[in-house]
Structures are given as structure tokens and as C-alpha cells.
Amino acid sequence: MIKSVCVVITLFICMSCIKEPINVVSFPDKLQLLKGDYDGYFEGVESKYRIVNYNDSIGCLECKLIKLKSWRYIIDYLELYSQNISLIMIYTPKNEEKESLENLLLENMIDYPLYIDYQQNFLKTNIGFDSKKTYLLDRDGNIIWVGEPIYKKRDFIKLTKLIRDLCG
Numbered sequence: 001m002i003k004s005v006c007v008v009i010t011l012f013i014c015m016s017c018i019k020e021p022i023n024v025v026s027f028p029d030k031l032q033l034l035k036g037d038y039d040g041y042f043e044g045v046e047s048k049y050r051i052v053n054y055n056d057s058i059g060c061l062e063c064k065l066i067k068l069k070s071w072r073y074i075i076d077y078l079e080l081y082s083q084n085i086s087l088i089m090i091y092t093p094k095n096e097e098k099e100s101l102e103n104l105l106l107e108n109m110i111d112y113p114l115y116i117d118y119q120q121n122f123l124k125t126n127i128g129f130d131s132k133k134t135y136l137l138d139r140d141g142n143i144i145w146v147g148e149p150i151y152k153k154r155d156f157i158k159l160t161k162l163i164r165d166l167c168g
Contacts, residue, residue, distance in 0.1 A: 022128035025052060025141045028121035031090060034102065034114045047086040049144070049166055051078070051159075052135045054090045054122060070150045075112060077160055081167035090115045090122055136162060 053071070068089070078085055091114055093101050098116070105114070123129055136145040136159065145162055147155035 022126055023143055025129065025135060025137055025143065026125050027088075027141075028117070028125045030119070030121055031115040031117050034091070034105070034116045046139075047084055048139050049085040049163070050088055050137045050139075051085065052088045052090070052137060054092075054129065054131045056092045056120070056123075056131050067150055074149060074156070074159070077163070081163055084167040085163060087112065088115065089113070090117050092117045092120050092122075134159070 051074070055067070071087075071089070075087060078087055089112070091101065093116065101116075117123075123131065129135075130146070132148070133146050134149055134155075135143055138144055144166075145159065147159060149156040149159045
């Protein structure tokens with residue numbers, strides 16, 4: 001009897017920890033622009049579609065930037081459709097990593113906009129957002145596609161095909 005009650009309680013606790021999948025992505029006010037054409041904060045993007053990639057500070061910062069360099073292929077592809085689609089890269093470094101992040105960006109010649117979210121406001125605003133995935137959104141933040149285009153070739157192919165179909 002006691003064993004059954006423990007199993008039920010454990011299952012209930014585990015079920016309450018499961019995140020519901022997210023359907024719409026919202027952007028908080030305080031995403032600081034680290035690189036790009038201007039300094040300031042995220043003010044929204046007017047393009048029809050957005051690709052959102054979020055990177056937290058867990059693990060090695062330099063390793064995250066190696067991943068960032070892998071985005072070059074997707075960024076080059078996006079240049080063909082820059083009128084209709086924007087890339088939003090969000091990083092959540094620890095405060096003491098800001099200078100290191102800026103230096104690594106310069107060393108690696110990464111010249112596209114990156115947004116910094118020190119307080120993890122993006123994740124707090126978007127409960128259920130899987131920070132290991134990349135999201136393709138419409139103008140209203142509705143999720144069109146979720147995948148891992150840097151790590152999975154089939155996801156890269158699917159994303160580039162979707163972009164071509166939507167924006168071409």
C-alpha cells in the first residue's frame with residue numbers, strides 16, 4: 001500500500017515537471033544588442049519570418065561560439081531572402097563573460113547581430129522553449145518549424161527548403 005502511494009506521488013511530481021510544448025514565441029523588452037548596426041535593445045523585427053536560436057551560459061562559452069560559426073552556412077543562405085526573414089541569435093552569458101564574448105566575436109569575425117539576455121527573460125517569457133532547438137516563426141511569433149539545423153543535416157535541408165518555399 002505504502003509502495004503504491006509512493007509510486008503515485010512520484011508519478012504526479014514527474015508529470016508536473018514536464019514542460020508543455022510552446023506554440024507562440026514572445027520577445028521580452030530587455031534583450032541587449034551586442035553586435036550589429038546599432039547599440040541598444042531589441043525593438044522587434046519587421047520581417048515576415050524569423051529564425052530564433054537561443055544559447056544559455058551552461059558549459060563552455062568558446063564551444064558555443066564554435067556552434068555560432070557553424071551558422072555561417074545558414075546565414076549565407078538567408079542573405080538570399082533577407083527582405084523576408086531575420087535571424088535572432090540570443091545568448092545568456094554570465095555577467096563576467098561579457099568581455100570574453102565580445103572578444104571571441106571579434107576574433108572569429110562574427111559580424112551579425114547577437115542579443116544578450118543576462119536575466120534569462122526570454123526563457124521566463126517563453127516557458128517550454130527548448131533552448132537546444134532552433135525555431136522558425138511567422139511575424140506574429142507562431143512556430144512554423146522546430147529543429148536542429150546545425151547538428152542534423154535533415155533539419156538543415158528541411159529549414160532551407162521551408163525558407164525557399166515561404167520566401168522564394
